[in-house]
Amino acid sequence: MPTEWRDFFTLTKPRVMTLVIFTAICGVLAAPGSIHPVIGFTAILAIAMGAGGSAVLNMWWEADIDAGMKRTMNRPLPGGRMRREDARDFGFFLSGVSIALMGLAVGWLAAALLLGAIIYYAVIYTMWLKPRTPQNIVIGGGAGAFPPLIGWVAVTGEVTAMPLLLFAIIFFWTPPHFWALALFVQSDYAKVGIPMLPVVAGEKATRRQIMLYTLLLAPIAIAPWYIGGTGWIYGSVAVVLSVLFVVLAMPVFTRTRAETDAMTPEKTLFKFSIAYLFVLFAALVADRLAAYQGWIA
Amino acid sequence: MTPDDEREFLRRRKARNLVVAGALLFFVILFYAITMVRIGGQG
Numbered sequence: 001m002p003t004e005w006r007d008f009f010t011l012t013k014p015r016v017m018t019l020v021i022f023t024a025i026c027g028v029l030a031a032p033g034s035i036h037p038v039i040g041f042t043a044i045l046a047i048a049m050g051a052g053g054s055a056v057l058n059m060w061w062e063a064d065i066d067a068g069m070k071r072t073m074n075r076p077l078p079g080g081r082m083r084r085e086d087a088r089d090f091g092f093f094l095s096g097v098s099i100a101l102m103g104l105a106v107g108w109l110a111a112a113l114l115l116g117a118i119i120y121y122a123v124i125y126t127m128w129l130k131p132r133t134p135q136n137i138v139i140g141g142g143a144g145a146f147p148p149l150i151g152w153v154a155v156t157g158e159v160t161a162m163p164l165l166l167f168a169i170i171f172f173w174t175p176p177h178f179w180a181l182a183l184f185v186q187s188d189y190a191k192v193g194i195p196m197l198p199v200v201a202g203e204k205a206t207r208r209q210i211m212l213y214t215l216l217l218a219p220i221a222i223a224p225w226y227i228g229g230t231g232w233i234y235g236s237v238a239v240v241l242s243v244l245f246v247v248l249a250m251p252v253f254t255r256t257r258a259e260t261d262a263m264t265p266e267k268t269l270f271k272f273s274i275a276y277l278f279v280l281f282a283a284l285v286a287d288r289l290a291a292y293q294g295w296i297a
Numbered sequence: 298m299t300p301d302d303e304r305e306f307l308r309r310r311k312a313r314n315l316v317v318a319g320a321l322l323f324f325v326i327l328f329y330a331i332t333m334v335r336i337g338g339q340g
Contacts, residue, residue, distance in 0.1 A: 001302070002309045005316040038330045045327075105331045 003086060007076035011059050011087055012052030012094070019277070020051040020147045026281040027151025027166060030288045035155045039106055043154035046102035047147050050114045053094030054143070057122040060087040068192040071185065091122070110154040117146035134197045141174025148281070162229040165220065169280070172217040176210045176249060177273035184263040203257060211253035218242035221280060230287045231296040237283035241276050248272050
């Protein structure tokens, strides 16, 4: 029986892709200079296809692990709705087309960064480090940090401090975001032997690391304004959001799990972290648009 | 293959073919637009 086209779409992790597309659009819109709308659209499409391709390769490689976890056992591969080779070929095809599209239509520096992002996620993270180190999420965060960097470079054609800061924001945001989730779904990861921090180092160490990365994130999130790369709109939003992030991370850091625990602070922090990134990047774009209009310096 | 299976087989194949055709059409239009922008020197 032929695989449903929806299953191919599911392999690209569409929910994750919304964040990828959003941060890539922000990178394109916030970068100084101009880009033709068709080229800008193509850059975002190539980034989305690259992210989709690497997600497919991730699902192809982790099909056995996914089969052992409740959250992922119904995905197309562990669910038996698709052949593994089809997923592998689809992943390579999407990745290859995305790099060629970016290189030919936008620029080869952006294409090289996209290739780097795909290799980083599909090979360095998925195949090499995720099954080996409890710091896997820190490393994996690097893959998710590429889209705004590539979007920015698609416009400017060069890597400068600002796109690197955008990269750093997502890089340092990922650990508290994901470990907050891992604290309340840790039994699943333990079952399949993935060395998630709460599984191998315990909850106390995880809570400490969440606090540590939250404290590292705050000055990095404010840095684009501090170095003069943005105006007060982004600066004020970054300060308020980062203070809130630290305030919400504090109870996660200080408390210990009770016998019957709803894990409310952890769930709140996880939900807030998603809003944090969306609002922060939206503020970056709003700041740039206000500057273009001459409303702010 | 039962008649029901065959119907499902044809439905899935048709749906996949339509998606592939749509994607191809989309890329034809996109490449045309990219070419026009590049030739016009606006990219």
